[in-house]
Amino acid sequence: MSIQSKYITSLELDKVLAKLANETTCEAARLRALRLTPVTTEEEAVRLMAYTADANRLTNRYGTPTAQNVRDCTGSLERARLGAQLPIPELLSILHLLETIRRMIGWKKQSEEEVTALDYLFSCLTSFKSLEDELKGAILDEETLSDSASPVLAEIRRKIRNNQQKVRSQLDNMIRSSSYQKYLQDSIVTMRDGRYVVPVKAEYRSEVKGLVHDTSSSGATVFIEPMSVVEANNEIKVLESQEKKEIDRILYELSASVGSYAEAISRSYEVLVELDLYFAKSRLADKMKAAVPQITGDRKIKLIRARHPLIDPEKIVPVDVTLGIDFDTLVITGPNTGGKTVLLKTVGLLTLMMMCGLMIPAADGSSLSVFDEVLSDIGDEQSIEQSLSTFSAHMTNIVSILEVAGDSSLVLLDELGSGTDPVEGAALAISIIEKLRERDCRIMATTHYPEIKLYALETRGVVNGSCEFDVETLRPTYRLLIGVPGRSNAFAISEKLGLDPEIIDSARERISSENQRFEDVVSELETARQNLEKEYTSAHMLNQEAERLRQENQAYRERLEKEKEAEIEKAREKARSIVEQVRYQADQLMNELEELKKQKNSANFSEKAAKMRQSYRSGIRKLYDSADPVTGREKEKQNHNRALKRGDIVIIPEFNKEGTVLTDEDKDGYVMVQAGIIKTKAPAADLRLVDRSDRKVTVNNQKVSFKRNTAASGGGRGSSGSGRSSTEVDVRGMTTDEAIMEVDRFLDSCVLSHIGTVTVIHGKGTGTLRAAIQQHLKRHPSVRSFRTGVYGEGENGVTIVELK
Known part of the structure; x- marks a missing residue:
């Protein structure tokens, strides 16, 4: 089933295809772009989109190849295959085609390691380097073969040039001769009928012997070929005839060479045109800032920040819209100029673009489904010739839609039921929607009727949507709000524009109480929605700030953990280094002791033993110092020759502080010592007694005196x-x-x-x-x-x- 052209036109796909055609670089690709039609199967759409996406990826990395000014040579190739002789311009066009094919193959070699959907097409391109060189060596321009086309042609042209030079030399001598100058109209050499002649005054025609080839329009000048150069001119004519035959022979050979490759060249040409079309799609996607949508066959639509491709991107407001996920029918309401029609066209057009293999102007994450039919009734299609009213024109379109709509149809209806009595129009619109839903269509419809809004509220699978309108500025925001019915805002807009309040109050009284209550409920819902949206925005910002702080704290903790691990590892490395150093020095000491043991019977053994003992003790001290990574205070031997008792002044080596003994030495050899405000129990053997004369201290609130x-x-x-x-x-x-x-x-x-x-x-x-x-x-x-x-x-x- 094909999508009818009238629906394609109403959704403006033809304008997008015209933009695509402008991005092509050859005429055949341009025509293909204009004739593109949407495919109707998911597999075809996915394949076409893969071609476009890969072309875009390659061009963004390696630049865009072109088929600039390549002509359609299919007819010339077919005539060459059948044995016809091709003229020089056609051979030159084929040469340009062969050069373009070779450049395209060379461009793809940049990305040989990348696997793309286009690889198969590139593999179908064939290089014809030998034929290209043959044509390039033979053709000089669109009218001339090169002298190098054949040795015979080069020799003939050499003779022609020699004879021409000979004729011109003779005629130059004649026109410079004083005896002839009085007969000549001008002292020049010219050509008539391909033969060299001189202009002679008519009255002296008998004075110059030769053949008359022409006469001037006034009759005052005759153009005479002097008898002295007739033979040379005849020779030139003969040579020119030979030249033409040789050129025909060369062209025939070149045409035969082209004919032998005609089918392969034609296939490569078709592939080249197709590639040019995909690269044109890529260029158009870049200009539209388009993305690749996910393509499905489940009749679901999800567009994120979608934009109509034909509206100025600086003015269009992106919209988010879904259909077929939580509901199958979306009823969009709101004031005129609020963007309802643009929204319908955007959904329909982007769907058709996807089905043509075009990337869509929407954000990543968007998805579209392939439909058998994209049916639309959009805009006022009133026909004067058929004497149809607006309502009749809409109904004619809807009748056509109902004839073909099925379970794989996307139906877009603008101002459904308008143009007639509101009560009857609303009832008819609801019935049409119900009929389409029975056929399981996906439906988007715009309306002003409150009855349809109420129908959407009460019907499962049907959802209201509205295009937001700012009453304060009298401007639409173009935001689509799904789940919220819109208001026409006629009274509010009229009041802002200065309409007499009495007229507005009178109009309100004329509205039925049911409609007024419904509009009041809608107004309350809109106010609540706006308040909730503000609260949501504020909460979202707070949540983002909290998340940012959480991430910063997490990063700080991770950094601390890494630093801790680094310090621990550094300590481990240092400890390993110390152990290795201690082990090395210990092994060195043991080796020295072994050496000393071997020399115990030598004469100077005592002297060596003393030196070794000194070295041993020094080494032991160094080992001790190296093995202890924490440098502590050196312990000194206690110098007291009696047991410590209460009141003694001692040095506590561990703290390098002076303290007072508070208790006598107990049976385990410990005493209680006070240093400042600190009391500690320490081994008496580790304490050093300080002898001070005439020193009085207080121990347990009792004064103790001593002299040294x-x-x-x-x-x-x-x-x-x-x-x-x-x-x-x-x-x-x-x-x-x-x-x-x-x-x-x-x-x-x-x-x-x-x-x-x-x-x-x-x-x-x-x-x-x-x-x-x-x-x-x-x-x-x-x-x-x-x-x-x-x-x-x-x-x-x-x-x-x-x-x-």
Whole structure:
């Protein structure tokens, strides 16, 4: 079943096809574009759309190939196949066709790795390079064969040129001769009947011997071929005759060559024209900003942001419309100029475009179905010749529609039932819709009748729709609102335009109470819809903001997780590196011990053993330092030679803080210590007793006093009372200021005792105390020099000082 041309015209498909024809690059493709008709099966529509979609995809990536100015050579090819001789212009057209086919094949090679629906068509193109070269080498332009067309032709033309040069040379000598110049009308050489002649004054015609070929219109000049060049002109004529025969022979051979490929060239030409049509569809799609719809056969329509392709895209408002999904009939109401008719045409036209393999001006996600018939009654088709009224013209169309409408028909009815009594028109419109629904058609109809609106509200499968109208601005918004019946807004529009309010009130009183109540309900529904739409918009914006924040938080959490994983992995890598370093150094120590064991009987074994022992201890310390990635404070041995008791002042190495012992040492060797506000239970063995004289502390709210022993040797930490000789002073655990004061007192005592070298014990710790003491020693007047201790002296835990 084919879609009748009158419905195609009423939906303006012919205008779209005219736009398509303008995008073609050859006449045959242009004619095909104008003759396109919609297909009526889903398979055909899907195939055609795949061709267009792939052509669009390829052209967007590689540019558009063309068949510019290719002529229809089918007749010439057929005559050549039958043995006819083709003239030069036809051979030149065939040459242009062969070049275009070759360029098209070359263009497709850019995308050989891509599989497209067009691949089969491109595979049907054949290159005729040898025939193309033969024609190109023989034809110079539309009237002339090249000298290289054959050796014989080249020789004949060479002789013709030589003879012509000879004739012109003789005639030039004649017209320059003083004896002949008085007989000549002009000193020129011209041609008559293909022979070289000179213009002679009529009165001197007997003075110039030769053949008269022509006379001027005035009779004053005769054109004479002098006898001296007659023979040469005759030779030229003979050669020209030979040239013509050779050209005919060459053209016959070229035509025979074309005839041998005629069928293959014709097939490639047909494919070339078809490809040009698909690429024209692609170009039109780009201009319309069109998309590929999903094509189905389930009689469902879903258009998203659809636009009428013949209306200025800057002015058209995109619409969303569905049909056949939740309902089979859509009744559209609203004021005139509200866009109802455009909506009908948009749905019908886009359906027909899809069925022609054209992409549609709508958003991605749109879908259309293939129908056997797209039937429409749109616009005022009143016929003066047939004396038909508007109502009669509509009814004539509807009668035709009812004759062919079936379960695979899309029916579009504009102003159904208009042009007659409203009561009868509304009843007739409802009956027509019911009849079409009985045949399972998909229906879109526009109307102003409230009875049809009420019918849509009460009937399952029939839905009201309206084209929104802004009463404040008196302008339509062109938005389609499905599920909401529209109002004509006649009273509101008239009032805005300044009609007397008394007239409007009088008109309202004349409306039946049922119609008034219905219009009031519709008005309330519209107000509620607008309020709900505003609330929905606000809620949607809030939801979008919440979603944005959720995504940001999710991204932040993921980033933190990645950073955590990266840090953990970095720590693992460092730990593995430390383990490998410790393992390497341990293996090195074991190898050295094995080597030492082998040399136990050597003469200098004791010396080597001492060095190895020193190296071993140093290596062990390095291993310890390397294996502990967290640098802690070095523990120092406790220096008390008695049990700690309540009231003692101690240093807590773990915190490097001074604290007071609150309890006596228990049976497990633990004491309670308070450092500031912190109380902690610590092993007595880890604490270092601080001896301070004349120091009073408070323990459990009781004052405890104690004095320290002093010695005559300088007192302080360096005295014999500390258990060390008078050449050492121990300042570990002191603050920087306390230690410097203690060192000053000790050095003064040593200078008085004429001691040359002393040792300051400051411990390793963080190195802060050592640095402060050594900085002070640089400025001390009694110090000659100082150095850090070496192995056996305490290493960097002590400083050796030489006094002046």
